[in-house]
Amino acid sequence: MAITIRDIAQHAKVSVTTVSRVLNDRPDVKEATRVKVNAAIDELGYSPNIVARGLVLQKSHVIGFIVPDITNPSFPELARGIVAQARGYGYSVMFYDTNHDRRVEKEAIRLLKSKQVDGIILSFNEANKEELERLKHEHFPIVQIYRKSSNSVVSTIALDNVKSGYVATKYLISLGHKRIAHISTGEQVQSGSERLQGYREALSEAGLPYEEDLVCFGVNSAASGKECMEELLSLDESGRPTAVFTCHDIMAAGAYDAILAANLRIPDDISIIGHDNNQLSLLIHPKLTTVDTYKHQLGQKGVDLLLEQMNAEEPTYKEVLCETGLVIRESTRSIE
Amino acid sequence: MAITIRDIAQHAKVSVTTVSRVLNDRPDVKEATRVKVNAAIDELGYSPNIVARGLVLQKSHVIGFIVPDITNPSFPELARGIVAQARGYGYSVMFYDTNHDRRVEKEAIRLLKSKQVDGIILSFNEANKEELERLKHEHFPIVQIYRKSSNSVVSTIALDNVKSGYVATKYLISLGHKRIAHISTGEQVQSGSERLQGYREALSEAGLPYEEDLVCFGVNSAASGKECMEELLSLDESGRPTAVFTCHDIMAAGAYDAILAANLRIPDDISIIGHDNNQLSLLIHPKLTTVDTYKHQLGQKGVDLLLEQMNAEEPTYKEVLCETGLVIRESTRSIE
DNA sequence: TTGTATGCGTTATCAA
DNA sequence: TTGATAACGCATACAA
Numbered sequence: 001m002a003i004t005i006r007d008i009a010q011h012a013k014v015s016v017t018t019v020s021r022v023l024n025d026r027p028d029v030k031e032a033t034r035v036k037v038n039a040a041i042d043e044l045g046y047s048p049n050i051v052a053r054g055l056v057l058q059k060s061h062v063i064g065f066i067v068p069d070i071t072n073p074s075f076p077e078l079a080r081g082i083v084a085q086a087r088g089y090g091y092s093v094m095f096y097d098t099n100h101d102r103r104v105e106k107e108a109i110r111l112l113k114s115k116q117v118d119g120i121i122l123s124f125n126e127a128n129k130e131e132l133e134r135l136k137h138e139h140f141p142i143v144q145i146y147r148k149s150s151n152s153v154v155s156t157i158a159l160d161n162v163k164s165g166y167v168a169t170k171y172l173i174s175l176g177h178k179r180i181a182h183i184s185t186g187e188q189v190q191s192g193s194e195r196l197q198g199y200r201e202a203l204s205e206a207g208l209p210y211e212e213d214l215v216c217f218g219v220n221s222a223a224s225g226k227e228c229m230e231e232l233l234s235l236d237e238s239g240r241p242t243a244v245f246t247c248h249d250i251m252a253a254g255a256y257d258a259i260l261a262a263n264l265r266i267p268d269d270i271s272i273i274g275h276d277n278n279q280l281s282l283l284i285h286p287k288l289t290t291v292d293t294y295k296h297q298l299g300q301k302g303v304d305l306l307l308e309q310m311n312a313e314e315p316t317y318k319e320v321l322c323e324t325g326l327v328i329r330e331s332t333r334s335i336e
Numbered sequence: 337m338a339i340t341i342r343d344i345a346q347h348a349k350v351s352v353t354t355v356s357r358v359l360n361d362r363p364d365v366k367e368a369t370r371v372k373v374n375a376a377i378d379e380l381g382y383s384p385n386i387v388a389r390g391l392v393l394q395k396s397h398v399i400g401f402i403v404p405d406i407t408n409p410s411f412p413e414l415a416r417g418i419v420a421q422a423r424g425y426g427y428s429v430m431f432y433d434t435n436h437d438r439r440v441e442k443e444a445i446r447l448l449k450s451k452q453v454d455g456i457i458l459s460f461n462e463a464n465k466e467e468l469e470r471l472k473h474e475h476f477p478i479v480q481i482y483r484k485s486s487n488s489v490v491s492t493i494a495l496d497n498v499k500s501g502y503v504a505t506k507y508l509i510s511l512g513h514k515r516i517a518h519i520s521t522g523e524q525v526q527s528g529s530e531r532l533q534g535y536r537e538a539l540s541e542a543g544l545p546y547e548e549d550l551v552c553f554g555v556n557s558a559a560s561g562k563e564c565m566e567e568l569l570s571l572d573e574s575g576r577p578t579a580v581f582t583c584h585d586i587m588a589a590g591a592y593d594a595i596l597a598a599n600l601r602i603p604d605d606i607s608i609i610g611h612d613n614n615q616l617s618l619l620i621h622p623k624l625t626t627v628d629t630y631k632h633q634l635g636q637k638g639v640d641l642l643l644e645q646m647n648a649e650e651p652t653y654k655e656v657l658c659e660t661g662l663v664i665r666e667s668t669r670s671i672e
Numbered sequence: 673t674t675g676t677a678t679g680c681g682t683t684a685t686c687a688a
Numbered sequence: 689t690t691g692a693t694a695a696c697g698c699a700t701a702c703a704a
Contacts, residue, residue, distance in 0.1 A: 052681035095431040253619040388697035
């Protein structure tokens with residue numbers, strides 16, 4: 001600490017300019033002086049003040065990352081992907097958890113900009129529209145992950161939820177199921193509405209009817225998943241589904257509860273497919289068939305997209321849709 | 337962006353010093369000028385460059401946070417606690433996930449210091465001893481959370497694992513269990529060895545023998561928990577435990593698998609108590625009795641401890657031990 | 673009550 | 689190949 005470029009300049013008997021040159025690997029410095037300077041650096045244990053450097057270079061090599069709730073299982077893996085990818089490009093990441101509070105979101109953005117981050121990756125629940133508009137207007141580099149409003153105003157990286165809903169449902173169809181229920185988070189939630197759409201497309205393609213009785217709306221929690229499943233189980237024998245696609249693994253875990261409580265077996269009596277490939281999905285019994293969202297990769301691509309923006313002359317705008325992948329485990333079975 | 341204190345000085349027709357004064361709420365400025373300056377600030381949409389301020393004040397108001405793996409369920413909640421508490425004190429947090437790589441740990445420390453963080457909270461698996469020694473030597477403020485080596489060289493905040501092992505075991509004893517097994521992560525892991533010690537103390541206090549057959553060593557994974565449980569179930573009828581204390585919830589989830597596979601029921605045939613109060617513990621069936629580690633609070637206290645160090649004249653050294661709390665759910669029953 | 677000048681640690685410009 | 693100097697955006701000692 002407290003030891004600066006000036007100290008090592010004195011110690012090596014050269015100017016600060018020269019020290020700066022060897023620090024930045026400039027070619028225009030004699031080998032002998034380079035050695036001398038490096039010796040001084042080692043001897044005094046100097047490490048450059050990147051903040052001061054950023055001041056003159058107008059670049060902090062820090063990006064901001066804002067999430068509503070890091071304990072939500074969608075985020076830790078995403079965070080890893082972001083941190084790892086950023087590190088690869090020489091960037092650090094400043095992290096905010098807003099606890100779903102819009103005021104905190106706004107404050108986080110303000111603070112991050114005050115701290116001169118070069119760009120921000122964020123994932124708001126309800127996109128804080130005015131804030132995003134302002135940032136866009138300023139051409140401030142920003143990427144939204146898992147956007148929740150379809151008419152987003154900034155560059156976005158999201159899941160292809162329609163496709164994943166389609167794939168999950170289609171898999172159940174391929175196993176011979178005809179009465180396939182869906183536990184959804186509803187039309188108001190972007191992922192919910194998109195996965196529902198995929199579900200409908202798969203049914204329709206297979207010539208199966210869309211039955212309102214078989215679609216249940218709840219929120220992303222085990223309790224809600226359980227309630228929905230109970231409702232589905234209350235249908236009379238002939239109307240009861242043989243398979244269920246739940247919008248999230250956590251809701252599937254709740255559905256498990258309801259099914260076990262009804263003395264039914266998974267997948268013998270009923271097949272379940274979840275979505276997200278939470279750690280949880282491997283720990284519940286039977287292991288849950290689900291759809292992986294490759295969150296780590298999502299984070300990496302988010303950083304790539306952000307850097308692309310930061311390096312672009314003209315402000316760019318892009319929407320990237322990421323693939324998902326079926327993970328077949330033990331909670332689904334063929335009924336042919 | 338690009339709009340500085342100088343711009344608003346010109347706009348308000350005062351000196352930068354005066355602007356700086358109103359920015360920092362100094363009393364020695366006439367009300368009229370204050371109004372004038374604030375008007376200019378609003379009009380131009382100025383926000384101060386905190387990095388530049390930090391350069392002169394020698395304080396960044398940023399703390400570093402390093403974890404080996406944020407997807408490990410111990411960390412997200414801890415991270416929330418840290419970010420929230422830091423925010424309360426006006427600090428931002430720069431975050432690194434090292435993926436258990438010691439080289440990355442070292443690089444993260446170096447980078448964070450280069451970026452002038454005011455202190456670092458870290459949680460290494462194998463404490464990177466030399467690094468910590470160096471930091472301590474430099475009087476660089478640092479706090480280690482969940483330390484894993486008992487002879488730590490820096491301030492530390494950790495769980496009272498001996499006590500939580502004791503409390504968990506004692507609870508099983510209070511339910512009337514006499515043959516209580518323990519699935520442990522072993523003597524080599526700090527938390528494992530401490531919880532094992534608590535287990536032994538509780539047995540000994542109750543006059544129950546310590547039986548090597550009933551203690552199984554594995555690692556913190558569901559698969560390992562399952563293997564250990566299978567081993568315990570292979571004991572002959574009379575030697576089989578009626579209750580098991582597992583070192584982690586995830587291992588308990590694995591134990592569930594083994595028990596169900598053996599056509600036994602929880603808690604009817606065997607009681608299980610876990611440790612950590614993972615989200616998982618509420619989602620498996622039956623809901624797991626466990627020990628909460630109050631990770632959010634742990635994060636908050638970590639920040640408090642760090643700030644205490646940062647503000648101290650003399651370098652301080654402290655070890656804080658945090659309480660844990662029994663959470664009674666459905667996986668344990670009385671057998672009297 | 674306000675302004676001038678200097679410095680925080682670094683890089684860039686220009687001249688030597 | 690090297691060095692003196694200005695600048696990045698801000699705060700502060702000192703003078704006015």
